[in-house]
Structure formats: C-alpha cells, structure tokens
Amino acid sequence: MKNLLFRDDESLIGSNWYYLEKKLFIFPLLLSFIGLLAIYSLIGTEYSITLLFKHTVFLLFSLFILFFFSLLPVNNLRKLLNISAFSILLLLFLVPILGYEIKGATRWINLKFFSIQPSEILKGPILCLFSWFCYLFIKTGKFSYMFFVILIILFISTLLLLQPDIGTLMLYLSSFFLLIILYLRNIKLIFILGLFGLFFIAFAYFTFDHVSIRIDKFLSPENSPQVAKSLSAIIEGGFFGVGLGEGQLKYSIPESHNDFIFAILIEEFGIFFGLFIALLYPIFFFLIKKILKSQPNLFIQNTTFSLCFILCMQAFINIGSSIDLIPPTGMTLPFISYGGSSMLSYAIIFGTLINFSKNEKNSLSNTS
DSSP states (O other): OOOTTSTTOOSHHHHHHTTSOGGGGHHHHHHHHHHHHHHHHTBTTTBOHHHHHHHHHHHHHHHHHHHHHHHSOHHHHHHHHHHHHHHHHHHHHHHHHHOEEETTEEEEEEOSSOEEOHHHHTHHHHHHHHHHHHHHHHHHOOHHHHHHHHHHHHHHHHHHHHTTOHHHHHHHHHHHHHHHHHHHOOHHHHHHHHHHHHHHHHHHHHHOHHHHHHHHHHHSSSOOHHHHHHHHHHHHHTTTOSOTTOOSHHHHSTTTTTTTHHHHHHHHHOHHHHHHHHHHHHHHHHHHHHHTTTOOOHHHHHHHHHHHHHHHHHHHHHHHHHTTSSOOOOOOOTTTSSOHHHHHHHHHHHHHHHHHTOOOHHHHHOOO
C-alpha cells in the first residue's frame, strides 16, 4: 500500500494531501479548542451540558467539511462552491417565507432537528461565485458576466434588508467591493464605492431603528449595559484571568455564547490570551498571503484575499464590539462562538483557503 504522503499516490486524499500546507490546519484546530473551552465554561449558567454537546457535534461535522474541502482538486472545489452558492441563494430567498423571527429579525429556517441561517453559510460560496464572474469578465470582456455580478449584489442586498440583517449585508458589500477593486484596479471606482459605502451607512441609520439605536448608544458618552459589563469583565480578568469557569460576565449578559464570547475568554484567561486569539486571524491571513505570493492565477489570488478579508473582518467586528471600538452587531467570533451555521460557514472558508495554498503548480494554474 502506498504511503498517502507520497506524491505518486493517485487516491483523492493522497494526491492532494501531499501538496497542502499542513501547518495551516493549526489555526482552525486552535480556534476550535478555544471555542470548546469557552462553551464548557458556560455550563452552569442559563446553559446546560446540552449546549456543549451540540457545539461538539457542530464542530466535528464542520471539521469534516473543512478537511473535505481542503482535499478536493481546485477545479472541483470551485464548481462545488458555485453550485453551493446557487443552492444557498435559493434558501436565502425562502427565508422570508419559511423563516421564523427572533428579536425582530427573520434569518433562520427551522429544519426540525436544527436551524440554519442561509446568510451565514453563503459567505464562502458566494464570494467564490462572485469572484468567478469577475474573473470571466476580465478574461473575456463579456458584459453578461458583469451583469451577473450586479445581479448578485442587488439580490443579496434586497433579501438581507428584508430580514433585516444590516451588519451581515455590510460585510457582504465590503467583500464584493473589494473583489471588484482587485479585478478592475481603478482609482475612480474606489472613490465611487467609498461614497456608496457612506451613503449606505447613512441610509441604514435613518431607515432601521435597531441600527440607529446601536450607533447612538455607541456615540453616547455612556456605554450600553452590555458593553459596560464586557469592559468590566476584561478589567477584572487582568493579564492572566480569574480561571476557567470562574468568570461572572456569563451570568449577567444575554447571548454570552455568541456576541461577547471574547470578553468571557479574557475574563477567565486574561488579556494576553485575548491578544493571542485576536492575532491568530491576521497571522493566518499573512501566512496565506506569503504562500500565495508567487501564485499566477488571478482568480485564486483575489478569491483568497476576499475570503481572508471576510474572516478577519468578522473577527474584528466581534472583538471590536466587545471592547467598545465599534457598535455591537451580533456577529459571531469565527470558529469560537456557538452556532452551527457560523461554524459551517468558516469551515468552508478555512477549507477553501487551505486548498488554494497547495504548492502544486498544476493544481493552481489550470482554472477552467
């Protein structure tokens, strides 16, 4: 039997495993372990051991998806992501019809045994599809591909405004605009998209009450009760924390397993541990960037950059809202916060990024 690490192994696992940058797996595995610690710490509050069990099941399934995506041939992965994007877009379209409401927002579809949030799972596949249409437009000059690009922006914007989910929509739009800039490289376009971004923020502020309330609270000299508790917990944790399970923030703040998981971790493990978590995301980004520095394929270059951007941006938004840098948005901390849809979403993104890091020239240069 051939060794799976050998280059001449023709099996799916062996032939692709050989070329992977295996050190990149350290990052999602580390984040997974930290997430397990955080969820374990919540047992005994309003959450029972059932939360840890469900989180573990979600995690194991997500890690399987991550490894599966990382081992596929590049062209097969791209096709799978594009098919997934169209399928999840259909689910997103059905959210206003089949979805159920939580705290004034309709974002989830109940599948009896579990719920899914299509807008969360869509991130990796839709960025790949969006990037593919931009790539084809640059390669062929056919405006029909740019028409699909515009259609995707309008379709997703409309559906997310209906939910409403302004935070996720802004994350999508910034990622889409980044891809357009990367492909077209036009200074005037950057200025126009920047103005559009400012207009959209103003539109959201004056149109949606929950957006204006959060921004007003953020700009107010007094912090919101949640943010004030978060900052107090971080101060209480100090440099080395109060110990696993000993923190008090989780008892006094709602949705502590999602929105303020970062503050809980700092309270129990300290500021140094929080800095370690915060640095994992940009380090992963720069490591990927270094690996793909000589990558000749424009599609893989730009798609990789956009996937790293959305990963790091969501981490920044979650961490920033915990330490009062930006208004709270309800976004999860990738691969740490509780949530099956979020975990699956970033398993797809991590798996795709690790896949694109393959150092085999043929696997990267023949995107068709």
